[in-house]
Amino acid sequence: MQAHQLLIQHGDNPAAMTRRLLERSGVRQEIKPGMKVGLKPNLVMAKPASEGATTHVSIVRALVETLQEWGITDITIMESAWVGDSTRKAFKVCGYEALAQETNVKLLDLKTAPTVTLQAGSLKLKVCKAPLEVDYLINLPVMKGHCQTRMTCALKNMKGCIPDTEKSRYHTIGLHEPIAAVNTLLKQNLILVDALNGDLTYEGGGSPVPLNRLILGKDPVLVDAWAARFMGYQMEEIEHVALAAAKGVGSGDLTQAEILQEGKATGKIDQKAIRGDAAAFKRYIDERSACSACYATVIHALRQLEHQGKLTQLKETLAVGQGFQGILGPGLGIGTCAAGLEQHVDGCPPDPEAIVAFLEAYLRDSH
Ligand code: SF4
Known part of the structure; x- marks a missing residue:
């Protein structure tokens, strides 16, 4: 060959x-x-x-x-x-x-x-x-x-x-x-x-x-x-x-x-659907040097929110990645690296179900 x-x-x-x-x-x-x-x-x-x-x-x-x-x-x-x-x-x-x-x-x-x-x-x-x-x-x-x-x-x-x-x-x-x-x-x-x-x-x-x-x-x-x-x-x-x-x-x-x-x-595959899926979630994420596992758990959580019909209620971006280490202040942080943000889910990488629960609670409290 x-x-x-x-x-x-x-x-x-x-x-x-x-x-x-x-x-x-x-x-x-x-x-x-x-x-x-x-x-x-x-x-x-x-x-x-x-x-x-x-x-x-x-x-x-x-x-x-x-x-x-x-x-x-x-x-x-x-x-x-x-x-x-x-x-x-x-x-x-x-x-x-x-x-x-x-x-x-x-x-x-x-x-x-x-x-x-x-x-x-x-x-x-x-x-x-x-x-x-x-x-x-x-x-x-x-x-x-x-x-x-x-x-x-x-x-x-x-x-x-x-x-x-x-x-x-x-x-x-x-x-x-x-x-x-x-x-x-x-x-x-x-x-x-x-x-x-x-x-x-x-x-x-x-x-x-x-x-x-x-x-x-x-x-x-x-x-x-x-x-x-x-x-x-x-x-x-x-x-x-x-x-x-x-x-x-x-x-x-x-x-x-x-x-x-x-x-x-x-x-057969639907190429348009593949592109659409990747793009649909990106705008909800502020990614800075995130590990694949961490980024993927965020996507998984966002997909679940979408299935529940709640995704469009999310107005803030989710901070994920090693670039957030040591950053303190307001925001929604995902993973240990973003633990300095006021609201965050811990874990390295965090549990996807914990992210879903965190986001559900956040959306509940902010409405
Ligand atoms: S929390 Fe852990 S898995 Fe997530 S970006 Fe930081 S080092 Fe990577």
């Missing part, structure tokens, strides 16, 4: 689709017995894949079984959930603990794994050693929406290969730039995208969209450029993808790509 190729498989049997993609790609030629292979799914939180946030274990099981049939014995599934959630819990809830026991592969929680600090252009970035030390790294992202970066797929999934302190720091140094930069350090050999039913508006899931397809590629920029276009964005609108292309991580030029589809496409 060449870097300019994308293989797309449509269907309703993830295991059979995975096996078929591996067969079509010819990657067996480059994955040899004796190699250390790392698999990096998206287990951002402890939620079953049916909710649209995490990688389906059936894909990873078919991949593991195929690799083992090819004579690969050293396989590690590595991941780190987002700040505030437990990777161990995510391994269990998402079915990876059972998979590891049944197939004898290793599970590695990158939250507790050794790290190394490396220079990426002008940035010094701390990354986990394990994904750097494998001979072959297979990235297994979910194609889904993201409330801060609009979309997340191959490049952003690598953010699970850094320690929690670094995840928070990324949000203080521009988010897009360090995501692109870390991809110059962490080389993916193969990308198998779970586009079965990702939530196309929110990385935490809850509104899965049945798309019934898997995508296989070797260039994370090309994969993400395709995913961006599929979701109705220009590549340039997803800043970290354009930056990664500029840094030479890969090419997002879809005019030069060979896109080979197999099977009958069934799922």
Whole structure:
């Protein structure tokens, strides 16, 4: 398989689709017995894949079984959930603990794994050693929406290969730039995208969209450029993808790509709805270097208020992010960082239900 190729498989049997993609790609030629292979799914939180946030274990099981049939014995599934959630819990809830026991592969929680600090252009970035030390790294992202970066797929999934302190720091140094930069350090050999039913508006899931397809590629920029276009964005609108292309991580030029589809496409998306959802909540938030988990809990709370028909009553913006640390004064603060504001919800990140209760009480008292 060449870097300019994308293989797309449509269907309703993830295991059979995975096996078929591996067969079509010819990657067996480059994955040899004796190699250390790392698999990096998206287990951002402890939620079953049916909710649209995490990688389906059936894909990873078919991949593991195929690799083992090819004579690969050293396989590690590595991941780190987002700040505030437990990777161990995510391994269990998402079915990876059972998979590891049944197939004898290793599970590695990158939250507790050794790290190394490396220079990426002008940035010094701390990354986990394990994904750097494998001979072959297979990235297994979910194609889904993201409330801060609009979309997340191959490049952003690598953010699970850094320690929690670094995840928070990324949000203080521009988010897009360090995501692109870390991809110059962490080389993916193969990308198998779970586009079965990702939530196309929110990385935490809850509104899965049945798309019934898997995508296989070797260039994370090309994969993400395709995913961006599929979701109705220009590549340039997803800043970290354009930056990664500029840094030479890969090419997002879809005019030069060979896109080979197999099977009958069934799922459809409403691109206008995706854009509308992201924009609808932004005006209620004053975000300053907020961690993804914190920002996402705010979106979740605002969505619940909208369902209750109360969102338009909210006249003040919600302050969220590390940029509010040490700021004292009036306002509505979300998370420990904004605890200096007169009214706030504590937590790092705060509990989404606590934000909803806080906002309900605030709206009640102010009317
Ligand atoms: S409270 Fe601050 S540090 Fe904690 S998750 Fe929110 S933004 Fe990040």
